[in-house]
Amino acid sequence: MKEDKAALLHQFIVVEGNIGAGKTTFCKMLSAQHQYRLLLEQFADNPFLPHFYKNPDRYAFPVELFFMTERHKQLQQELGQHELFQKGIIADYLFVKTLLFAKNNLNPEEYRLFQRLFHILNASFPKPDLLLYLHRPVEQLLPNIRKRGREYEQEIAPAYLQQIQQAYFDFFRSNEQMPILILDLGGQDFVADRKAYFRMLEIINRPYPAGVHREAL
Template identity: 65%
Template sequence: MMNTFPYQFIAIEGNIGAGKTTLSNQLAEEYGCRLILEQFTDNPFLPLFYDNPERYSFPVELFFMTERHKQLQEELSQTDLFQQSIIADYFFIKTLLFAKNNLKEEEYRLFQRLFNVLNSTFPRPDLLVYLHRPVERLLHHIRKRGRTFEQDITGTYLEQIQASYLEFFRTETAIPILIIELEDLDFANEIAAYQQVKDLIFQEYGPGVHRKQP
C-alpha cells in the first residue's frame, strides 16, 4: 500500500449498472480497506419483483432493508471502525429511495417509519460518492453483465431511481456528497480513467453537493 486512504468511512453509490461495486473493489484492494458489498442477489423476492412489481414491491423492499440493516450493523459496530478504513458500495438511504419509487403511498408511509427507526443508529460516511451515468450507458452495462432478473429493467425505471437520488441530495446538508459525471468513462479497464476518478475522490469537500467531471 503506497499511500494512506484519506477517509475512515466512505460510501460509493449510483444507479443500477453505474459501476459502484467495481470501484469499491478497486479502492479497497489498492488501499487495504475493509469492504462492505451489498448482498442483493440473496433477495428471494427480487426475480419475482421484476416480473410483477406491484405484487412483490413491499416484500422485496422490506427484505432489502432488514438485510442491509443487519449487514451494516454488524460491519460498522466492529471495534476497528476507526482503525481501518471502510468502503461500502451502498448507503442505507438507498433503501428509502428505491422504496419510494416502488411502493404504494400507504405502504411507503409505513416503510418510512420503520426505516427511520433503523437508520438512527448508523454513523454517516465521511464522503458519499455518487457515480452518475446516462441511462443509455446504464442499460448497456446491465445487458453486458447478463443478470437474468435485471434484463427487464427499463430506462424509465432507471430515470425514476436517478431522480430520487438527486432529490435526496438537495436535502442532505450534513455530509459531503460528490457526484462524478462519468458518461462512458471505463475505470474498470483503463488505469488512467481509474486514476482520474480517484483524484476527484481524494480532494477535500465540505458538506453539501459537489459535481465533478474527470
Template identity: 65%
Template sequence: MAKQIFPHQYIAIEGNIGAGKTTLCHQLAEQFDSRLILEQFTDNPFLPFFYDSPERYAFPVELFFMTERHKQLQELLSQHDLFQKGIIADYFFVKTLLFARNNLNDQEYRLFQRLFNILNASFPKPELLVYLHRPVEELLSNIKRRGRSYEQDISGDYLLNIQNAYFDYFKTNPQLPILILDVEDADWINEAEHYQRLLTEISLDYEPGIHRKRLVLP
C-alpha cells in the same frame, strides 16, 4: 510493500443500477487494504419475482433489502477496529428509502418510512458520499452486458426515476458531503488512467453540501 492509506475513513460509493460502483469499491479496497462492505442483493429471494410483477412484490422485496442491509451494517459498523482500517461501502443505508419511494404505493411507503427511520437513527454517516452518474442509455448497456437474467427487463424510465430519487435526496441533505461525479464513458476496469483520475477526485476533502464534477478523461 505497505498498502497506501485512503484519505477517507468511511466512504460510500453510490450510483444507479449498472453504474459500476461495486467494481470500483473492489479496486479501492484492494489498493488501500480497506474493509469492504458490499450489498448482498443476490440473496433477496423476492427480487426475480419483483422484476416480473413489481406491484405484487415491491413491499416484500424492499422490506427484505432493508432488514438485510441493517443487519449487515449493524454488525460491521459496530466493530471497533473497522474504522482503524477504513471502510469502503458500495451502498448508503438511505438507498433503502429511495428505492422504496420509487417502488411502493403511498400507503406502503408511509409504513416503510416509519420502520426505516427507527433503523437508521444509530448508524454513523460516511465522511463522503460519492454518486457515480452515467446516462440512462449507458446504464442499460452495462446491465445488458453483465447479463443478470432478472435485470434484463429493467426500463430506462425505471432507471430515470431512481436517478431522480437520489438527486431529490441530495438536495434535502446539505449536512453531508456529497460528490456527484459524471463518469460517462469512463472505464476504470480496463483504463488505468480513468481509475487514477477518479481516485484523485474522490480523495479530495469536500465541505458538506453537493459538489458536482465531470470526470475528465484522457
C-alpha cells in the same frame, strides 16, 4: 502507469450509483489497492427480487422489506465494530438507499408504513466521511446491465432507471449533513482505462465540506 499508493483522505467512503453504474466494481478496486475493509450489499440473496421485476406491484413491499432488514443487519454487524475504522471502510451502499427505492416502488400507504420502520432502524448508523455517487446517463447504464448478464435485470426499463436517478438527486438536494460528491463518468471505462481510474482517485481524495459537489471525469 505507476500506481498511486498514497493514503486515502477519507476513512469511511460510501459509493452509490444507479443500477449498472459500476459502484461495486469501483469499491472492489479501491479496497484492493488501499486495503480498506469492503462492505458489499448482498442483493442476490433477496428471494423476491426476480419476482419483483416481473410483477412489481405484487412484490414491491416484500422485496423492499427484505432489503431493509438485511442491510440493517449487515451494517449493524460491520459498523458496530469501531476498531474497523482504524484501517478504513468502503461500502457500495448507503442505508438511505432503502428509503429511496421504496419511495419509488411502493404505493403511498405502503410507503408511509415503510418510512416509519426505516427511521427507527436508521437512527444509529454513522455517516460516511464521503458519499460518492457515480453518475452515468441512463443510455449508458443499459449496456452495462446487459453485459453483466443477470437474467432478472434484463427487462429493466429506461424509465425505471430515470426514476431511480431522480430519487437520488432529490435526496442530495435535501441533505446538508454529509459531503456528497457526484462524479460524472460519462462513457469512461475505469476498469479498462487505468488513467481514468487514477483520475477518479485524484478527485475523491480531496477534502469536501458537507453539501453537494459535482465533478466530471
